[in-house]
Amino acid sequence: MKVSFAGGVDHVGSLGMIAESGDTRLLFDYGLTPAKPPRYPMKVPHVDSLFITHSHLDHVGMSPWLSGEYGSTIWGTEVTLEVSVVLLQDSLKIARIENFPIPFDISDVRRFTEESTILRYGERPFVGPFTIRTMDAGHIPGSTMYRIDDGGNDVVFTGDINTVDTRLLKGASPPKCHTLVMESTYAGRSHPPRKEVEKSFLAKVEEVLDRGGKVIIPAFAVGRTQEIVQVLNRIDEDKWLDGMGRRVAQIYLRHGEFIDSPGALKKALDGFSFVRTPYQREKAADAPIVVTTSGMLDGGPVLEYIRRHKDDRKTAILLTGYQVEDTNGRMLMETGSLDLQGEIEPVKCEVCHFDFSAHPDHKGLVSFAERAQPDEVILVHGDNREKLAEDIRSFAKVHTPCLQDTFEY
Numbered sequence: 403m404k405v406s407f408a409g410g411v412d413h414v415g416s417l418g419m420i421a422e423s424g425d426t427r428l429l430f431d432y433g434l435t436p437a438k439p440p441r442y443p444m445k446v447p448h449v450d451s452l453f454i455t456h457s458h459l460d461h462v463g464m465s466p467w468l469s470g471e472y473g474s475t476i477w478g479t480e481v482t483l484e485v486s487v488v489l490l491q492d493s494l495k496i497a498r499i500e501n502f503p504i505p506f507d508i509s510d511v512r513r514f515t516e517e518s519t520i521l522r523y524g525e526r527p528f529v530g531p532f533t534i535r536t537m538d539a540g541h542i543p544g545s546t547m548y549r550i551d552d553g554g555n556d557v558v559f560t561g562d563i564n565t566v567d568t569r570l571l572k573g574a575s576p577p578k579c580h581t582l583v584m585e586s587t588y589a590g591r592s593h594p595p596r597k598e599v600e601k602s603f604l605a606k607v608e609e610v611l612d613r614g615g616k617v618i619i620p621a622f623a624v625g626r627t628q629e630i631v632q633v634l635n636r637i638d639e640d641k642w643l644d645g646m647g648r649r650v651a652q653i654y655l656r657h658g659e660f661i662d663s664p665g666a667l668k669k670a671l672d673g674f675s676f677v678r679t680p681y682q683r684e685k686a687a688d689a690p691i692v693v694t695t696s697g698m699l700d701g702g703p704v705l706e707y708i709r710r711h712k713d714d715r716k717t718a719i720l721l722t723g724y725q726v727e728d729t730n731g732r733m734l735m736e737t738g739s740l741d742l743q744g745e746i747e748p749v750k751c752e753v754c755h756f757d758f759s760a761h762p763d764h765k766g767l768v769s770f771a772e773r774a775q776p777d778e779v780i781l782v783h784g785d786n787r788e789k790l791a792e793d794i795r796s797f798a799k800v801h802t803p804c805l806q807d808t809f810e811y
């Protein structure tokens with residue numbers, strides 16, 4: 403098979419990998435790069451099928467274009483497909499509000515749904531000469547790694563992975579393979595242990611509440627919100643959940659087989675009030691704790707909460723995820739200012755970042771690759787791949803491709 407890329411090799415965004423054999427061309431992920439406005443990957447030639455690893459926009463954000471253009475079959479787990487549609491509809495809404503260009507419309511999203519085929523973990527669909535095998539990637543509910551085999555050497559495409567257990571999921575096990583195409587989001591960086599992150603996060607929440615401040619917690623709608631809600635279960639205060647994370651939580655509860663403990667998520671959600679109306683948003687704005695989207699502060703209800711409290715030094719904004727370059731969240735971390743409806747304004751609240759990552763750190767990535775016992779490793783989806791390549795070179799041949807590179811297996 404021939405392997406090449408449509409985007410996302412050297413940064414966290416716009417990921418797409420093409421596998422070709424005979425007349426069959428498959429695509430694995432087709433995402434956008436989150437920024438204002440979002441950036442999209444190159445348009446690919448006709449593909450028969452798209453296999454989605456998980457429902458984050460950097461892996462799925464361009465896929466409706468493919469549906470509209472080629473009517474390609476879209477494969478993914480049930481929860482991945484369902485959550486993806488929610489995010490894609492939201493992308494259209496944001497593009498309309500912000501006047502961003504977007505390469506697809508609502509009829510393409512409809513086509514995406516019509517052409518969707520559900521995969522279960524362990525299933526082995528055939529497409530042309532390819533056999534594809536699905537495995538749990540441990541990153542967010544429904545996330546999948548794909549083993550791709552056309553009778554030659556097999557290739558595993560990880561999408562995003564996580565190797566440590568979180569409140570939502572168990573970490574992934576590395577699959578043995580000839581070639582491992584692995585994400586490198588946290589190459590060169592390390593995470594503190596999860597338990598310590600949770601502990602310091604809860605300590606900060608309590609400190610802010612004790613001094614009479616409000617706790618504003620921006621969280622990604624997909625995965626992070628549901629985890630944070632569970633971490634906050636211990637805090638007995640008036641807690642509110644606003645934005646898309648609530649809808650995604652309901653999808654997770656409907657597909658309880660994709661999370662570790664649906665009972666724990668349900669119980670944690672029962673401790674929150676939900677914002678559904680402007681009146682409820684008023685109440686949430688005055689409440690001690692609000693968890694809301696967007697996680698990188700590029701839109702969503704979070705900006706309204708920050709706008710109201712931005713001059714209050716007792717209030718804290720607790721960032722719970724990676725802040726990609728060129729996002730509002732990164733600007734807040736680096737400059738203390740935020741783009742609030744087109745105006746750059748200073749924010750006087752305390753700003754803290756907690757490393758609730760859903761990815762392995764540098765050591766975790768090296769160990770994952772080593773345990774897969776590959777002959778070759780192709781590093782993608784990261785901006786610090788050289789450092790990682792150095793540490794993997796001792797046990798496998800490593801590639802850090804650019805977009806023009808192709809590989810034969």
Ligand SMILES: [Zn+2]
Binds near residue numbers: 456458541
């Ligand atoms: Zn992801």
Ligand SMILES: [Zn+2]
Binds near residue numbers: 414415458562783
């Ligand atoms: Zn990703």
